[in-house]
Amino acid sequence: MRLREPEMPLDPEVERELAAIEAGLAGLEVEPELADLAELAREARGLGETPGHGFAARLDERAAEGFAREGHLEALRVRLAAIPPRRVLAPAAAAATLLVAVGVGISELGGGSSSGGPQAVPVEAPSAAQSAQPAQGGGKANGPAATSSDKLSARAAGRGSPSFESGSSRVPDQVLRNLRPVTPNFAPAPPVPAPGNSGLVPRRTNRVVESNAQLTLGAASDQVPDVADGVIDVTHRYQGIVVSSQVTHGDTGARASFDLAIPSTRLPQALADLSDLAHVQSSSEGSIDITAPTVAAQKRLAKADAHLASLRRKLAAAVASGDTARQAVLERRISAARVDVARAHSALHDLRRRAGLARVSVAVTSEGAGAASSWTFGDALHDAGRVLTVTAGVLLVTAAVAGPLALLALLAWLAARSLRRWQRERSLDARTGE
């Protein structure tokens, strides 16, 4: 329907003639001067066509059958159209709910992340004095019952890993020898300059980075030993070192702690495997750029080597000249220079070891793991809240996507309808007589 045009009052003469037409069509009496108009109306009505018998019969038959269309698709369409909406809505709602629940379940299983996200915590670089000392037992036993696990002891003995004595462990001497050169009369190396004191070497592309990580795992009290075994397995798998370990059992639960040294290149994989051992309660990773002290140590070593070489040349000259007094002085200076070289070499090696091995602290605790293993009403409320939140999020995103599309579709439909109406009206504006 087109928009209604403004209402205009009928001319009285027009109204009179229209009334005469109506009267003529109804077979009523009209005024004499309008009789021809009434007759015209009756004659015009007589020109109307009537449907043929065959067509009328066919149409009547189709009307009686409800204008049924042929074909299986039409039968299917009729059956579908006859289904009450409530019979479709309930299964559709159930399917939608099931889909949402499955989606939430998959996302929960695939997340598996701890409540606290990983946070980079800068770790202070240990002093040279600390790094020069052999790594003793971690001494991290805090509880009253500091007894170790027999299983851990057996594994440690069998694998050659650190032995456990009274809740502590130490690094084997062989490891220490591999970490630093054997030098008699070894004096403590000077402290390594802290990062930032001697510049950051900004133009250097191969950075030297010391990595560290901290991981706290939660497990049931009776699972702590197994998880501890897993930590050792993972460490050895990636050619790491269990620097220290401790397992504690008590009335308040079980606890294990580890200090690991894992090759930096394998740290991500090792952390992933460690995270798979139990529920991750917290994790953090950090790093320190030690490029500047490494470069400084390299320079120091080069300088010490050069000085030693210079003294040796002077000694050779003194020997050639037969100056025994000078020879004695030079020999003492050469001894001191050798110490300097060894010290510089040790400092550089220590920095490289720090970059090559990442320190990882792993704690396995049964505190709070009991709550995680059993599902309480509070957990149910939390999960229900999460489901509702996710559902609301899904609906919101769907609405954000579907809303504009629906609006576009509506606008397109309105435009198509207006166009169709215009085209229909336009078809009446063809040339006269067509």
Add this chain to the structure above:
Amino acid sequence: MERLPARSRGVTETLAAAATEIPGDAEAAFADLYRQCRDDVYAYAAGLLRDRAAAEDVTAQAFERAYRRRRSFDPRRGTRRTWLFGIARNAALDELRRRRRNVALAGELEDVDAVAPDQGAEFAVRRAALKLAIASLAPRERELVALKFFAGLTNSEIAAVIGTSETNAGTKLHRVIEKLRRACDEAA
């Protein structure tokens, strides 16, 4: 054969229908509507399209569409009759738009049957002139003639179908009738 005054029946029944209650059952209401309006819809389509085959197609299409939408009828928007003719009008205009030429109605036999023996040659001349005048009308004017005289719609119903006010519909109808009147007078 004397021609029965079919069109006045449609007018009075339309007025009567407005005073009675519309059947609650959509199926029964559609059946009543079909019985009342089948010939009127065909006459309208034939009058507008001037093609018997096209009129049959449009009539069938109109009733089929109306049947499919029988539950969507809203009495607040008009009577069932105007609703049906709105559907028929759309179908007819779609057909009009599709066709590239009008085929003359094979209705000469109708003329022979429609003229009573006692009506004479003058009537035949007048009738022929009227028919020619109607044929020469623009489609929009011819539609008004078809709605008013062939389908038997009232002025208010015509206004509802074509989407205008009753006054405007009456004014336009009057203009068309004046045209026909002049054509018949000139022929006479």
